[in-house]
Amino acid sequence: xxxxxxxxxxxxxxxxxxxxxxxxxxxxxxxxxxxxxxxxxxxxxxxxxxxxxxxxxxxxxxxxxxxxxxxxxxxxxxxxxxxxxxxxxxxxxxxxxxxxxxxxxxxxxxxxxxxxxxxxxxxxxxxxxxxxxxxxxxxxxxxxxxxxxxxxxxxxxxxxxxxxxxxxxxxxxxxxxxxxxxxxxxxxxxxxxxxxxxxxxxxxxxxxxxxxxxxxxxxxxxxxxxxxxxxxxxxxxxxxxxxxxxxxxxxxxxxxxxxxxxxxxxxxxxxxxxxxxxxxxxxxxxxxxxxxxx
Amino acid sequence: xxxxxxxxxxxxxxxxxxxxxxxxxxxxxxxxxxxxxxxxxxxxxxxxxxxxxxxxxxxxxxxxxxxxxxxxxxxxxxxxxxxxxxxxxxxxxxxxxxxxxxxxxxxxxxxxxxxxxxxxxxxxxxxxxxxxxxxxxxxxxxxxxxxxxxxxxxxxxxxxxxxxxxxxxxxxxxxxxxxxxxxxxxxxxxxxxxxxxxxxxxxxxxxxxxxxxxxxxxxxxxxxxxxxxxxxxxxxxxxxxxxxxxxxxxxxxxxxxxxxxxxxxxxxxxxxxxxxxxxxxxxxxxxxxxxxxxxxxxxxxxxxxxxxxxxxxxxxxxxxxxxxxxxxxx
Numbered sequence: 001x002x003x004x005x006x007x008x009x010x011x012x013x014x015x016x017x018x019x020x021x022x023x024x025x026x027x028x029x030x031x032x033x034x035x036x037x038x039x040x041x042x043x044x045x046x047x048x049x050x051x052x053x054x055x056x057x058x059x060x061x062x063x064x065x066x067x068x069x070x071x072x073x074x075x076x077x078x079x080x081x082x083x084x085x086x087x088x089x090x091x092x093x094x095x096x097x098x099x100x101x102x103x104x105x106x107x108x109x110x111x112x113x114x115x116x117x118x119x120x121x122x123x124x125x126x127x128x129x130x131x132x133x134x135x136x137x138x139x140x141x142x143x144x145x146x147x148x149x150x151x152x153x154x155x156x157x158x159x160x161x162x163x164x165x166x167x168x169x170x171x172x173x174x175x176x177x178x179x180x181x182x183x184x185x186x187x188x189x190x191x192x193x194x195x196x197x198x199x200x201x202x203x204x205x206x207x208x209x210x211x212x213x214x215x216x217x218x219x220x221x222x223x224x225x226x227x228x229x230x231x232x233x234x235x236x237x238x239x240x241x242x243x244x245x246x247x248x249x250x251x252x253x254x255x256x257x258x259x260x261x262x263x264x265x266x267x268x269x270x271x272x273x274x275x276x277x278x279x280x281x282x283x284x285x286x287x288x289x290x291x292x293x294x
Numbered sequence: 295x296x297x298x299x300x301x302x303x304x305x306x307x308x309x310x311x312x313x314x315x316x317x318x319x320x321x322x323x324x325x326x327x328x329x330x331x332x333x334x335x336x337x338x339x340x341x342x343x344x345x346x347x348x349x350x351x352x353x354x355x356x357x358x359x360x361x362x363x364x365x366x367x368x369x370x371x372x373x374x375x376x377x378x379x380x381x382x383x384x385x386x387x388x389x390x391x392x393x394x395x396x397x398x399x400x401x402x403x404x405x406x407x408x409x410x411x412x413x414x415x416x417x418x419x420x421x422x423x424x425x426x427x428x429x430x431x432x433x434x435x436x437x438x439x440x441x442x443x444x445x446x447x448x449x450x451x452x453x454x455x456x457x458x459x460x461x462x463x464x465x466x467x468x469x470x471x472x473x474x475x476x477x478x479x480x481x482x483x484x485x486x487x488x489x490x491x492x493x494x495x496x497x498x499x500x501x502x503x504x505x506x507x508x509x510x511x512x513x514x515x516x517x518x519x520x521x522x523x524x525x526x527x528x529x530x531x532x533x534x535x536x537x538x539x540x541x542x543x544x545x546x547x548x549x550x551x552x553x554x555x556x557x558x559x560x561x562x563x564x565x566x567x568x569x570x571x572x573x574x575x576x577x578x579x580x581x582x583x584x585x586x587x588x589x590x591x592x593x594x595x596x597x598x599x600x601x602x603x604x605x606x607x608x609x610x611x612x613x614x615x616x617x618x619x620x621x622x623x624x
Contacts, residue, residue, distance in 0.1 A: 013525030020419055021428070027416065028435035031497065034450045035438075037461070054461035100343025103336035110329070115340070118347055124604055127354025128596035129576070130583040134360075135353045151350045154343060184335055213443030215558050220584060231445045238449030239562055265449050272441050279441060280434065 035269070042066070042262035049258040065259030072246035074226075075233065075264070081145070082212065082230040089149035089211040090204055096153040097162060097203065098196075102188070104159075105166030123156040133220055147221035148214060148229070155210075158203055165199050166192070205279055212271060230268050237264050361594035374590075381594035390578065398574045401487055401560075402552035409491045410548060413499030414541055418533055420500060421507045436497025444558035447494055451486065451563075452477065478567040487563060506540040507533065543614050550610030553603050575599040 009017070036056040041049055042065050044058035069075045104115050126132070132151060141147040169192065177187050218229045228236075236245040238261045246260065356371075361381060363374040385391055416436075423429040439447065454462045455476040467473045476482045510532065518528045557576040564572040573581075575595060583592030 010524045016525060017422070017424070020422055024416075024419060024423065024428075024432045028432045031436050031439060031493065034454060038450065038453070050459065053459055053464040096342050096346055099339045100346075103333075103340050106333075106336055108329075109333060109336055115344070118344075118352075122347060122351040124607070125355065125600060126351065127357050128593065128600055129579050130589055130593045130596060131354035131357030131360070132350070133584065134357055134589065135350065139349075150346075153346050153350070159343075184332070209441055213441075213445075215443060215445050215562075219561075220580075231443055234445045234449055235562065239445075239452050241452070261449070261453060265446055265453075268446055269442060273438075276438065276441060280437060 038262045038265050038269075042259060042266045044259065046256050046259055049262075062259075065256045065263035068255050069246060069260050069263050069267070074228070074245070074247050077226070078228050078230045078233045079267070081227065085145050085148050085229065086208050086211045088145075090208040092149050093153050093155075093207045093211075094200065094204055097155070097159050098200070100154065101159050101162035102166055102192070104163045105169070107167075119156050119159060129220070136221055142221055143224050143227060144221075145227070148211065148217045151217065152210070152214075155207075158206065162199060162203065165196070169195070201278075205275055209272060209275065209279070230264075234264055234268050237261055358593060358597055360590045361597045363590060365590040365593075367589075377590075381591045382598065384591065385595055385598065390573075393570070394573055394575050394578055397571055398553055398555055400484060400571075401555045401574065404484055404488050405491060406545070406548055406552075408488050409495065410545065412492050412496045414503055414537065416496055417500040417503035417507065417537070418529065420504060421533060422529070433497070433500075436500070438497070439494040440498035442494070444556075444562055447490055448559065448562040451490060455486070477563075478565065480568045480571045483563065483568040483571050487559065490559065490563075502544065503537050503540055506537045510536045539617075542617060546610045546614045546617075550607040551603070552606065553599055 033056075037054055040056045040058050043061050043063070044055075045060055045062050045064070048055075048059055103109055104112060104119075106112070127135075136142065136147050136151060141150070173191060174187055177191055182190065213231065214229075215231045215235070218232050222228060222232070225232075233245060236242045241261075243255065243257050246255070360371055360374065362376060362378055363371070364377050365371065365374045420429055420432065423432070452460075454460050457463055457473070457475045457477070460476075463473060463476065474482065476486055514532050514536075515528055518532050523531060553575065555574045555576070557580070560572060560574050561577050561580065564577060576599075579592045579596045579599075582588050582595070
């Protein structure tokens with residue numbers, strides 16, 4: 001804001017400014033405190049976790065909780081499964097969304113209107129949980145990891161946003177490339193694709209976070225607990241408080257029941273935190289171009 | 295001689311007409327072929343997407359007919375017997391219907407009353423911050439929870455609100471002298487849902503209002519200063535009017551989705567003790583359909599919810615458009 005603004009601040013205004021700064025700092029800290037506690041607690045001993053209700057520095061550092069969860073076969077398996085499904089799923093969903101968005105952006109395409117109506121109608125009305133479940137079941141995808149990827153392969157909102165992005169693509173650019181003798185495929189590979197890198201990256205992040213966080217699809221489609229993803233295991237450990245969720249073969253060993261909850265939350269949050277700076281860079285833009293008008 | 299000439303002339307006319315016709319036909323064929331040659335790879339690119347929509351979006355829409363049948367998996371959808379509105383009648387007659395509707399509306403309206411104004415308030419305060427880096431820092435912190443799954447949020451809640459040594463339970467006991475079981479007490483279910491919603495969504499919710507505020511020209515503030523408006527009068531007369539339109543539109547759109555209380559959060563927060571107040575349409579469909587296998591009945595419940603949802607969305611979108619032409623969804 002301008003200097004004029006600064007000069008014409010009244011006394012109550014200055015009091016308000018100070019209050020405002022403290023209040024917003026308070027809001028930011030309230031938001032972060034649970035994470036700080038979980039992070040600190042995941043390195044604390046069981047006795048400290050039982051004794052102290054809240055702290056952001058552990059008295060004694062221990063890696064016991066992490067050592068335990070990483071020796072758990074169920075946990076390590078769920079990590080591999082979730083990372084694998086997220087990686088493959090992101091690629092598949094990007095492929096489906098972009099290959100459909102590109103032709104739909106071409107005004108000369110016959111049947112374009114029909115395609116757009118098909119997508120918009122699917123945004124408004126869905127078959128719902130049970131009919132979708134029955135389709136997945138009839139395709140034999142129950143207990144298959146494809147069930148976590150394919151039913152959500154195209155997010156219609158994302159599709160429309162990407163279509164609009166391609167539509168705003170300079171027609172002159174493509175025309176001149178055509179005059180220079182480039183084929184459609186050549187234009188796509190040499191002009192469109194390199195220029196769409198930022199939007200590809202943005203939606204890759206959105207899809208990846210979506211799959212990583214997905215709780216409902218694994219709940220619906222994975223019956224076999226040996227196939228569980230991290231989110232399902234997380235629920236079993238932290239919400240259902242099942243001390244045997246991670247398995248324990250050694251009868252003499254008492255697993256860190258509290259510590260493992262905290263450690264597993266830290267591990268499930270970590271990838272989101274790692275991509276968060278990139279997400280933040282893109283999401284405001286993504287939200288603003290999010291108008292669905294075609 | 296003359297007759298021959300006329301016949302010949304007729305022949306020429308006829309031939310030229312035929313020629314014209316074939317020429318035209320060839321032209322169309324060529325254009326169609328050209329279009330095909332030009333666009334064939336575009337159509338080729340459409341194949342996976344169109345298949346996706348047919349299989350995972352439109353096949354389930356066809357599957358909705360089982361709401362009007364007695365679906366037997368062994369017989370398949372087509373062979374199962376029609377029962378008309380039997381499942382709907384059963385649902386509306388059961389005490390579950392009013393319980394679900396009540397729970398859903400309670401959560402939605404508490405959300406509108408409490409969680410909806412929170413981002414507006416926060417956006418106005420953020421807008422008053424002068425130090426850009428400080429503002430950015432606060433924003434960075436408060437956007438984070440939006441990207442976490444409900445599993446993590448509910449997991450954190452279980453840690454902090456656990457009756458066995460949860461930090462907040464202890465804190466409340468120290469201050470108020472009562473030990474409240476937030477996670478099991480049905481009285482506390484709705485406040486907890488709203489609280490989680492506020493923690494997760496408020497920061498993210500400020501974005502759209504901050505975007506509206508970014509469009510306010512500084513000259514408007516300067517003019518207000520020249521007119522002698524103090525700090526709070528500027529907030530009241532410049533800042534708030536600038537986001538009024540956005541607030542109204544967001545409110546209307548929120549009203550349009552009152553039936554969408556979100557599956558994950560409610561499902562994860564629900565337990566045997568708070569089920570009576572927790573159950574909403576989506577969790578009920580899961581419970582009855584997936585767990586108990588009553589596919590037709592639960593599809594009818596889901597269909598009822600989507601139809602009412604569409605009517606609400608289209609109505610509110612219509613109202614939003616009346617207010618502001620640019621703001622409709624479609």
